[in-house]
Amino acid sequence: MQIQNPVLPGFNSDPSIIRVEDTYYIATSTFEWYPGVRIHASKDMVHWNLVTNVLDRLELLDMKGNPSSGGIWAPDLSYADGKFWLIYTDVKITDGAFKDMTNYLTTAENIEGPWSAPIRVNGVGFDASLFHDEDGRKYLVQQTWDHREYHHPFDGITLTEFDTDTMKLKPETARTIFEGTDVKLVEGPHLYKINGEYYLFAAEGGTVFTHQEVVARSKSLDEKSFVVEPDGPFLTNFDTPYSYLQKQGHGALVDTPGGEWYYASLTARPWNHDTESSTDPRGWSTLGRETSIQKVEWDEAGWPRVVGGHGGQTFVEAPKDAILTEAPADHSQHDEFTDAKLDMNWNTLRVPFSDEFGSTGDGSLKLIGRGSLVNYHDLSLIARRWQAFYFDAETKVKFDPFSYQSMAGLTNYYNHSHWSWIFITKNDDGQSVIEVAENKGGQRNGTYTSYLKDDAIVIPEGTEYVWFKTKVRKESYTYEYSFNGTDWTEVPVVLDAAVLSDDYVVQSYGGFFTGAYVGLAAVDYSGYDTTAEFDYFDYKELGDKQLEDGSYSWEASESRFG
Template sequence: MKIQNPVLPGFNSDPSIIRVADTYYIATSTFEWFPGVRIHASKDLVHWNLVKNVLDTTTLLDMKGNPSSGGIWAPDLSYADGKFWLIFTDVKITDGAFKDMKNYLTTADAIEGPWSDPILVNGVGFDASLFHDDDGRKYLVQQTWDHREYHHPFDGITLTEFDTTTMKLKPETARTIWEGTEVKLVEGPHLYKIDGYYYLFAAEGGTIFTHQEVVARSKSLNALSFDREPEGPFITNFDTPNSYLQKQGHGALVSTLGGEWYYASLTARPWNHATESATDPRGWSTLGRETSIQKVEWDAAGWPRVVGGHGGQTYVDAPKDAIETIAPADHSQHDEFDAPQLDINWNTLRVPFTEKMGQTGEGKLVLRGQGSLANPFDLSLIARRWQAFYFDAETKVKFNPYSYQAMAGLTNYYNHSHWSWIFITKNDDGQNVIEVGENKGGLRNGAYTSYLKDQAIVIPDGTEYVWFKSENRKQSYTYHYSFDGQNWHDTGVILDAAVLSDDYVVREYGGFFTGAYVGLSAVDYSGYDSTATFDFFDYKELGDRELADGSYTFEASETRDFN
């Protein structure tokens, strides 16, 4: 078998990988999306299944009011003493001099839970991980934040002993063990003990195209005792601009039962418009930061090396002892909303799906209109990741708005300031109409555009349901509508998919780290609680590449497909 990268397509970043017996688990970041921390499982490193969203109650996680791309950063999953340990960071401020955050610990006997009530650990820095030494002692390893303007904000990697009797850190033991290289922005640390050495893996360069992973090692855990890997970095795509995979860096190491080694890393697959240079901008990563897996070998001096070079490979040999895992061929999803709870692929923003947003079951999803799609507090939206460059998303909705302040429909969404949708609303003549709107960024919440304006599509009298479809075609996407589910009409609006990427948003302000979603929403900022009924949702993946005959395929490439 071959591992084909990325193994977790779509927004699945900052992977923390472990093996327990014959099963591998990967925990990934979820930022402001709820539930927090996705867990995928596999026995072959090739095929993966989403098995758990860990932080699925407000006892475990409450992010109401969190900024976009705040929330859950770089969770760390480990296994020791017969149970799973999960360290996670909830970031409350994302811009400016401060990064107010809290690091928590939760444990479980089984990956499915129940997970214990979280224990507050500290707020020293984000990307915390828990190291279980072979003498039974435990340590928190973390990026350290410095708000002072005369220091670099990334103030090295701090190690602090964790007391399992009190379940608290011992702050008097804290010391800086690694300051990073001249690349700076050192973060995402994971510590391993192998053949008498402590190996520290850490990310640098920021999670953009300058991203990289470096390795240092020491015989002790003393302050500043670590030496950097010669001929590094361990992995990067900064100097491989034509590679299919980009941004590789932040990740974690794992060994197989047979003694082979692999490294799970975040990655991205940018594309370019035909009018753009292939290197500047290097591209637009609309699927967000994904997860890749590279094979690792150890050189004669005991340093880890990525097989095939530090740029990594699209196709990687699977472990010799791999146990073939059954998983769906792609990530297509059809939901008739028969169950009384949302499917595991759905996410909401910051808080769980409750009766305040609506309800699901008995063949329908009812959403109660709240704030606009720019609202970080009260928003009725359920959405799922884009996980292929080419897909169709379709729904059927019934909605009778009071006024233009009430809207319901199908959305493509990145964050509070970058999104679009096709929706039902009411015009000034009292008619129910179809409109397409887009928020395209700019000054904070951005500038909003109504594309159909005075030519909004009037819904015929007596029409109970309207069908909406989004046809996503890598560089662009279009919205379509139907009054019978059979005869479709194009709105004529073509939208640039690049707007829904980290790379686009970060040019305007701050750092943004998620990925594009498609979903369903109801808005009624008048406060009259208009409700919309959705009959079904269908997400059908077509592929990652368009062929010459107009069909699509999921076959990957060793080089980038810029267009």
């Protein structure tokens, strides 16, 4: 078997990988999306299944009011003493000098829970991980934040002993063990003890095209005792602009039962418009930061090296002792909302789905119109990740808007300031109409554009349901509507998919860490709670590559442009 990267396509970043007996688990960041921390499982590293979303109740996570790309940064999953340990960070501030945050710990005997009530650990810095030493002692290893304008904000990697009797840190033991290289922005630390030496893996360069992973080692955990791997970095795509995979770096190391080694890393697959240079801009990552896996070998001096070079490979040899794992062929989803609980692939923003949103079950999803799509507090939206460059998504909705202040429909969404949607609303003549609007950068909350304005499509009298569809075709996407579910009309508006990419968002907003979503939303900022009823939702992946005959292929290339 071969591992084909990325193994977790679409917004699955900052992977923390472990092995428990014959099963591998990867925990990934979720930022402001709820529930927090996705965990996938596999026995072969090739095929992965989503098995749980850990932070699924307010006791564990309440992000109401969190900024976009705040919330859960770089969770760390480990296994020791017969149970799983999860360290996670809730970041409350993303812009400016401060990064107010709290690190928490929760544990469970089973990966699917129940997970214990959270223990507040500290707020020194984000990207915290828990190291279980061979002598039974435990340490929190973390990026350290410095708000002072005359210091670099990334103030090295701090190690602090954790007391398992009190379940608290010992602040008096805190020390900086690694300051990073001159690339700066050192973060994402994971510590391992291998053959009697401590190995520290850490990310640098920011989670953009300059991203990299470095390795340092030491015979002790003394202050500033770690020495950087020669001939590094360990992993980067900064100098491999034509590679299919870009931005590789932040991640974690794992061994197999047979003694092989692998490294799970975040990655991205940017694309360019035909009118752009292939290297500047390097591209637009609409699927966000994904997860890749690279094979690792150890050189004669005991340093880890990525097989194939520090740029990594799209196709990687699977473990020799891999156990075939069954998993769906793609991530297509059809939901008729017959269950009282949302499917695991659905996410909400900042808080869990509740009666305040509406209800699901009995064959429909009812969303109560609340705040606009720029709202940080009260937003009736459920959405799922884009996980392929080419897909169709559609829904069927019944909605009787009160006024132009009430809207409901199908959205493609990145964050509060970058989104679009096709929706039902009221015009000034009191008619129910279909409109397409987009919100994109230019200011903090984006710039809003109504594309149809006075030409909004009037919904015929007596129409009970309207069908909406979006067709995403890598560089662009469109919307369609139907009044019978069979005959579709395309709205003559072609939208640039780049607007829903990390690389576009960073131009106007400091939090650019997620990826594009497609979903369902209801807005009624008049406060009259107008409710939309969605009959079904269908997300159908068409592949990652469009062929000349118009069909779609899942084949990946080692080159971005091959």
